[in-house]
Amino acid sequence: MTARQELVLLGAGADIALEAVRWTELACGRAGLNARASQDLATAVIEAVNNSLEHGYALATGDINVTLETQAECVVITVTDRGTGLPPSPSAGTPSPGAERGRGSWIMQQTCDEVRHEFNAGQQSVVLVKRRRQISPDSHGDHQ
Numbered sequence: 001m002t003a004r005q006e007l008v009l010l011g012a013g014a015d016i017a018l019e020a021v022r023w024t025e026l027a028c029g030r031a032g033l034n035a036r037a038s039q040d041l042a043t044a045v046i047e048a049v050n051n052s053l054e055h056g057y058a059l060a061t062g063d064i065n066v067t068l069e070t071q072a073e074c075v076v077i078t079v080t081d082r083g084t085g086l087p088p089s090p091s092a093g094t095p096s097p098g099a100e101r102g103r104g105s106w107i108m109q110q111t112c113d114e115v116r117h118e119f120n121a122g123q124q125s126v127v128l129v130k131r132r133r134q135i136s137p138d139s140h141g142d143h144q
Helices: 016-030 035-056 103-111
Strands: 003-012 062-070 074-081 114-120 123-131
Touching (some): 016 035, 016 062, 016 074, 035 062, 035 074, 035 123
Antiparallel strands (some): 062 074, 074 123
16 A cells, blocks of 8 residues: 655745655654654755755755655655756765765665656656665664
C-alpha cells in the first residue's frame, strides 16, 4: 500500500527551507519512521530545497513541490522545481574542508539510502529514498 503526502511551497524564498524541514519531520512521523530516520530525511530535504533555491531559481523566488510516499519497504521524498538547475555531479565524494560547493549532494548521499536526479518536462526533481530496516533483537530501535 502506498500513501502520499504533499507540501507545495509557493513563491518559495530563502526562509522556506525551515518550513520544509518541519513538514518533513511531521510527515515522516505520520509515515511511521523513527526520529533518527526522520531527521536524516529532513536534513536531505533542506539540502534539496536549498539547492532548488540556489541553483534552480538563482536565489529568486519560485515554487517547490515536496512529496512523501510511504511504501512497504521505504519512504520516498521527491523535491521538484521548475528552475534552471544544474546537472548533478556523477559522484558526491567527500568535500574538502575548504570547499565552498559540493556539501549538499554529499550530505544527501550520507543521510539517504538512494538519491536520484530526474529531469522531465521542464522540471527537475531530487528523489530521496530511505529504506525501512528490520529491527534486530540487539538494536535499540533506532534503525528504521
